[in-house]
Amino acid sequence: MYSLTETIKNQVETALQEDIESGDITAQLIQADTQFEVQLICREQATLCGTDWFNLSFLQLDSTLKIKWNANDGDTLQADQTVCTISGNARAILSAERTALNFLQTLSSTASITRFYQNLISETPCRILDTRKTIPNLRLAQKYAVRCGGGLNHRTGLYDAYLLKENHLAACGDMAIAVQQARQLQPKVLLEVEVENLQQLEQAIECKVDRVLLDNFTLDMLHKAVKMNNSEIQLEASGDITEENILQVAKTGVDFISIGALTKHIRAIDFSLRFVD
DSSP states (O other), X not given: OOOHHHHHHHHXXXXXXXXXXXXXXXXXXXXXXXXXXXXXXEOXXXXXXXXXXXXXXXXXXXXXXXXXXXXXXXXXXXXXXXXXXXXXXXXXXXXXHHHHHHHHHHHHHHHHHHHHHHHHTTTSSOEEEOOSOOOTTOHHHHHXXXXXXXXXXXXXXXXXXXXXXXXXXXXXXXXXXXXXXXHHHOTTXXXXXXXXXXXXXXXXXXXXXXXXXXXXXXXXXXXXXXXXXXXXSEEEEESSOOTTTHHHHHHTTOSEEEOTHHHHSOOOOXXXXXXXX
């Protein structure tokens, strides 16, 4: 698995190659030694995320560019706030602009919606989790954004935690057999089972799994699940979670709420670069 630093480098290099390829023909209209300064403006309230991707997008093209930030990843930005300034070679700034903004607006979007949901349940000890429903090739980036927004990461992929779903259990024979095999194969890895009813939850508790994903449980079922569990194992609610019902779900006493919308139902944050006269 790549480290986050390696991931950023690879993602930025790929994105710049995709955009510039054989050369930015529009930027070539500008004299090669032209210098100027731009300001990054955020046009709406948001949680900032993606500064390392943003920086590297510019510095890959010209390492002498000067970038000065007025905020850090995880900070709340206000509408029309000047977030940073960039000065140096005009060609490099203009060529990297779109790639840098694409990363920043996408990652800030995930951080912002995570902060929004976590704030809605701040009066409870429940925490927001992400899922694997990420933009292809941006998983580590989006999971970093979730952390910037105050959420927690679920498993990174299929290799670092078990999540036994209905089809896994059917293929293995039953839950007890699947759990036993998982413990033998990877005894130190988080073992989670997805259940669809209280009978399956009771079996999961008996199997002493680490966490149970309560799939599309009603509020009444969630209350019963928490009571039945009696703090034996971690409980995660998932499915049909909205801003209207998330506080009610959290108040049932579940430990986590996982939300795929954090990384797949995102709306780009409005950033723009403006020339400083």
